[in-house]
Amino acid sequence: MELESLYQEVILDHYKHPANKKLSPDYTAQVHHVNTSCGDEITLNLSLKDGLISQVSWEGVGCSISQASTSIMTDLMIGKNTESALSVLGEFTSLMQSKGLAKGDELVLEDAVALAGVSKFPARIKCALLGWMAFKDAISQSVTQQEK
Amino acid sequence: MTSPIDVAALKRDFAIFDKKMRGGKQLVYLDSGATSQKPRQVLDAERFFYENNNAAVHRGAHLLAEEANEAYEGARQIVADFIGAGADETIFTKSATESLNLIAYSFGNSKPGSKFHLKAGDRIVVSEMEHHANLIPWQQLAKRTGAELVWFEITEEGRLDLSKIADVINKKTKIVAITHQSNVLGTINPIQEITQAAKKVGAVVVLDACQSAPHFQIDVKELGIDFLAFSGHKALGPTGVGICWGKGEHLSEMEPFLTGGSMIETVTMTDATWAPAPRKFEAGVPNMAQAVGLAAALNYLSKIGMDRVAEHDALLTEYALSKLVALPGVSVIGPQNGLDRGAVVSFTIDGIHPHDVGQALDGNGIAVRTGHHCAWPLMRKLNLVGTTRASFYIYNDLQDIDILVQSIGEAQKFFGVL
Ligand SMILES: Cc1ncc(COP(=O)(O)O)c(C=O)c1O
Numbered sequence: 001m002e003l004e005s006l007y008q009e010v011i012l013d014h015y016k017h018p019a020n021k022k023l024s025p026d027y028t029a030q031v032h033h034v035n036t037s038c039g040d041e042i043t044l045n046l047s048l049k050d051g052l053i054s055q056v057s058w059e060g061v062g063c064s065i066s067q068a069s070t071s072i073m074t075d076l077m078i079g080k081n082t083e084s085a086l087s088v089l090g091e092f093t094s095l096m097q098s099k100g101l102a103k104g105d106e107l108v109l110e111d112a113v114a115l116a117g118v119s120k121f122p123a124r125i126k127c128a129l130l131g132w133m134a135f136k137d138a139i140s141q142s143v144t145q146q147e148k
Numbered sequence: 149m150t151s152p153i154d155v156a157a158l159k160r161d162f163a164i165f166d167k168k169m170r171g172g173k174q175l176v177y178l179d180s181g182a183t184s185q186k187p188r189q190v191l192d193a194e195r196f197f198y199e200n201n202n203a204a205v206h207r208g209a210h211l212l213a214e215e216a217n218e219a220y221e222g223a224r225q226i227v228a229d230f231i232g233a234g235a236d237e238t239i240f241t242k243s244a245t246e247s248l249n250l251i252a253y254s255f256g257n258s259k260p261g262s263k264f265h266l267k268a269g270d271r272i273v274v275s276e277m278e279h280h281a282n283l284i285p286w287q288q289l290a291k292r293t294g295a296e297l298v299w300f301e302i303t304e305e306g307r308l309d310l311s312k313i314a315d316v317i318n319k320k321t322k323i324v325a326i327t328h329q330s331n332v333l334g335t336i337n338p339i340q341e342i343t344q345a346a347k348k349v350g351a352v353v354v355l356d357a358c359q360s361a362p363h364f365q366i367d368v369k370e371l372g373i374d375f376l377a378f379s380g381h382k383a384l385g386p387t388g389v390g391i392c393w394g395k396g397e398h399l400s401e402m403e404p405f406l407t408g409g410s411m412i413e414t415v416t417m418t419d420a421t422w423a424p425a426p427r428k429f430e431a432g433v434p435n436m437a438q439a440v441g442l443a444a445a446l447n448y449l450s451k452i453g454m455d456r457v458a459e460h461d462a463l464l465t466e467y468a469l470s471k472l473v474a475l476p477g478v479s480v481i482g483p484q485n486g487l488d489r490g491a492v493v494s495f496t497i498d499g500i501h502p503h504d505v506g507q508a509l510d511g512n513g514i515a516v517r518t519g520h521h522c523a524w525p526l527m528r529k530l531n532l533v534g535t536t537r538a539s540f541y542i543y544n545d546l547q548d549i550d551i552l553v554q555s556i557g558e559a560q561k562f563f564g565v566l
Contacts, residue, residue: 002170003511003562007504012563038503038519039527039534061533063503064563127503 006121007064010114014068019075024057029141033134035126040066042130046138048146051081053139058131065115065124070131072111082139089132096125151463152456155545161187161448162543173513176548181331181359181492181539182517183381186445190384193444194437204433206410220436223443224426227391230446231357231376232367237399239392239426240439244358245281247377247392248325250405250429251354252285255323256292257403264322264402268294271320273351275300275308275337276529277330280522282356282377286325295322302529306333306482313345321351328360332521332535333482334465334492336360343372352398358382361391362449362541363490364458368393384449385442388435399425406431449542457542461491464540468493468549475553477560481535494521494535497556499565502534508559509536514552 027045034041042060046053056074060067073092077085092112095104100120104113118128159165162185169175177185197219203212205220221235228238241247258264266272272286272295290297300316301309308326317324324346329336339355346353352374357366361376362383368376375398380389394402404411404422408431413421422428449457466486472495473480481494497505506518519534520527527534538552560566 003508006507007562039524040503041533061501063501065503121507124503124507 006117006124008114008117010072010111011064011068014071014111015064018067018071020057020078021059021071022057023059024055027055027057028145029138031134031138031141033130033137035062035066035130037126038063040127040130042066042070042134044070044131044134044138046135046142048082048139048142053077053080053082053085056135056138058134060131062130063127065118066127066130069112069115069118069128070134072115073131073135076110076112077135082143085139086136089136092132093129095119096128149463151460151545153452153460153542155543158452159543161189163188165543169513170511171513176512176514176551178538178540178544178548178552179515179517180362180382180541180544181537183387184362184384184541185543186384186386186441187448189448190386190441190444194386194441197437197440202437205436206427207433216436219440220434223439226443226446227439228393230366230450231361231391231393232369233376233393234396236424236426237393237396239394239399239429240434241390241392241429242388242435243381243390244356244377244379245390247390248282248354248356249285250392251375251377251394252289253405254402254429256289257405259403262401262403264398266290266293266295266322269320270295270322271318272297273299273316273321273324273326275326276302277306277308277333277335277523277526278325278327279331279356279358280524281358282325282327282354283525286323296320300326302333302526305484306330307335307488308337310338310341313341317342317345317349317351319349321346321349323354324351325354325356327356327358328366329363329490329492330482330523330526331359331492332494332523332526332537334489334494335482336488336490338488339371339373347372359490359492363461365454374398380438380442380445383442384445386438386445389438389442391442392429394425396425399428402428404428404431408432410434452542460542461540462486464544464546464549465489465491465493467546468538468540468552471549471553472556475556477566478556481530481532491540492537493539494537496532496535497560497565500559500563502536504563505536505556505559508562509552509555512551512555512558514555516552 028048040062044058047055098119201215203216228235255264354375355373357378361378376393381387411431477498502518517537
């Protein structure tokens with residue numbers, strides 16, 4: 001089976017013990033995203049304080065890829081400023097579009113490089129990106145809100 | 149019990165089974181509920197049409213136009229015979245989805261006074277187990293006209309709850325749109341009970357036969373229905389062709405859905421009149437080669453015999469149910485035995501999301517469907533995010549099910565849930 005190449009140990013660990021999976025009571029922005037092809041859903045709360053991402057928390061149902069990917073993403077993003085958060089997000093998005101050719105920079109993406117194998121399975125890329133796209137949306141909503 | 153179909157011999161008609169899947173595995177195709185594979189005879193029929201008869205039907209006086217016409221109208225007759233209908237009542241569309249929209253939009257276009265005109269106070273009945281294709285057109289028609297949408301619920305067992313049938317189908321009811329067989333639960337619904345209730349109040353019955361027409365003998369008169377829809381591509385036919393059947397008396401009173409070429413009688417700059425059915429509902433140059441391909445597909449099925457197809461399906465379904473029901477950590481969704489149940493078996497595995505189940509099975513060359521199966525309201529009712537669905541057809545055998553069962557065990561081990 002090629003399964004091991006897709007489901008790395010790190011992914012299964014995050015799936016079984018997801019990080020930050022409990023919605024915080026306060027937030028700058030809350031978003032809800034759905035993967036229309038499979039019905040997976042996520043709600044994500046993001047808090048922005050002095051330009052830094054102070055909190056990312058979430059709730060949702062989904063496959064191991066979407067759950068692990070979201071968990072890894074929250075670990076990565078908390079403590080970053082919006083600019084570097086968006087640059088990490090950009091790197092992850094291109095890794096997902098790499099059709100199995102890229103490995104991903106571990107210095108930037110940390111645990112998220114374990115998801116590199118997903119890029120070989122077009123049907124699963126949306127799963128891996130669900131939490132990240134919710135995060136991107138939450139960032140842009142937070143920024144607009146703070147500008148007001 | 150052994151199958152009346154020689155699967156090994158039949159499979160040679162389907163080139164796709166020569167394909168090597170990931171890791172060199174053989175294809176175990178358990179997704180015919182989504183779309184069936186196509187035998188060579190269907191592809192040959194399409195190619196033959198393009199290479200020998202291709203011309204726009206209903207137009208032109210040249211030899212090819214005549215031959216194309218003959219092929220297309222011949223295909224119509226074959227489809228009509230397949231469902232026990234008249235050729236003039238059998239409309240080619242591009243899919244079942246289009247067929248159902250055709251009916252809904254035609255009703256929506258009807259003028260006050262027409263028996264199809266809907267208004268506030270009228271009622272449209274569907275069920276909780278409908279595919280989106282037989283829910284949304286009616287839901288939206290209700291919204292546009294002010295009619296009320298009501299539905300049959302499902303029982304614990306996954307059958308239609310007809311206990312309140314006289315309340316659901318009441319005097320206000322104008323349309324009952326119902327699936328013959330659920331694409332998720334496999335349940336085959338008792339259509340005659342519904343058509344009897346509908347007849348009493350003068351409502352029309354629209355049957356979604358997507359999952360039934362390819363699998364067992366259908367006779368529109370025996371069923372007592374008013375309209376029927378199915379897709380060619382689930383019945384060994386090509387994509388891009390569907391069927392909409394309606395009783396002649398209805399079709400002649402109905403407004404068209406799509407307008408344009410070929411569907412008219414006369415046209416001036418400010419007005420137009422319609423050709424009689426079926427042409428009234430076939431605007432534009434139709435999918436001719438696909439219609440011819442569908443006829444070849446139905447001929448292929450008829451040659452096997454629909455009673456044999458049904459017997460073969462029943463054998464596989466019983467076998468799959470008996471195996472899956474016995475597996476630890478696996479729950480079969482819908483009726484647990486083969487009674488009034490078609491060749492579709494949905495299940496969930498404790499601790500593994502359907503998407504991951506599908507991926508694990510794919511690793512062994514098995515193609516199944518995962519997710520909400522275009523039946524989101526049903527998933528909500530069942531309190532599920534999705535299921536994994538194995539569906540069977542004439543090219544499957546018991547060994548395919550054994551491979552499925554074994555692979556489920558491997559997946560449970562891999563994800564550490566057993
Ligand atoms: C029960 C049922 N109804 C309607 C449809 C829609 O068919 P199509 O997508 O071919 O129009 C399907 C196919 O998925 C189905 O299973």
